[in-house]
């Protein structure tokens with residue numbers, strides 16, 4: 430028995446990276462009968478059926494730390510939310526929805542601002558917003574190779590998803606880390622790819638310094654079904670210090686008097702755009718719950 434990680438799955442075949450190389454394996458029928466489908470990121474045990482051809486059979490899926498439906502992936506250590514100061518314009522609502530998605534699934538967050546050379550001042554202002562959250566914030570330029578060491582240190586030996594809108598530079602960042610032209614970049618190739626493949630497929634790329642990474646436009650909001658409006662503040666780490674000081678127990682930090690979160694906001698300890706994202710998400714979550722009643 431050999432342990433490894435599923436890095437890719439195509440048409441019922443799985444590619445499993447182990448200490449002895451990558452094996453191709455078919456999942457045994459017993460998973461299907463239990464309704465368990467192996468997904469990329471799963472840690473698995475295989476038995477080798479043909480060493481020369483690097484073939485095996487997938488015998489066991491080890492317990493998952495976490496898993497997502499879209500994209501289908503398991504055992505993430507961190508989601509790095511990627512955006513740029515311009516080209517494309519940053520969408521901070523989307524960024525904040527992704528930080529919530531990650532934390533609600535028990536996955537760490539990171540913020541990566543790419544293309545910083547296009548507008549260093551704006552990039553620094555955006556970094557200030559997220560430094561208040563306590564998430565690691567990286568200012569990089571995939572084009573100029575700036576910030577690569579710091580990023581590599583964050584990724585080492587971890588499974589990392591780069592999430593963010595098309596065009597922010599996710600593939601360029603991964604190429605820079607892999608040291609080759611391993612992925613297609615640029616808007617034209619992205620459009621061709623989208624046209625050809627309707628399903629989003631995930632492939633974990635093995636990093637030369639240890640660990641895995643992949644890129645994805647985002648995570649479906651299915652993942653937020655379990656979060657209630659009351660719990661939302663708990664997923665905004667920069668709010669965490671305050672709720673005990675609010676006048677009302679169970680303060681929603683929206684319109685209540687003597688709210689410590691709003692006081693922290695007025696003192697600049699919490700960024701306005703993060704607070705606005707919180708208010709929007711609070712309304713959304715409240716409506717979902719009322720609709721489900």
Ligand SMILES: Nc1nc2c(ncn2[C@@H]2O[C@H](COP(=O)(O)OP(=O)(O)O)[C@@H](O)[C@H]2O)c(=O)[nH]1
Nearest residue numbers: 544570571572595596597598599600601614615
């Ligand atoms: N100016 C600048 N352009 C970049 C940088 N990183 C990527 N790009 C360009 O932005 C475009 C989109 O990059 P790509 O990696 O395909 O983005 P993805 O859609 O997020 O995978 C391409 O034309 C890249 O050459 C950067 O740091 N600075």
Ligand SMILES: [Mg+2]
Nearest residue numbers: 599600613614
């Ligand atoms: Mg890309």
Ligand SMILES: [Zn+2]
Nearest residue numbers: 675680682688
């Ligand atoms: Zn409050």
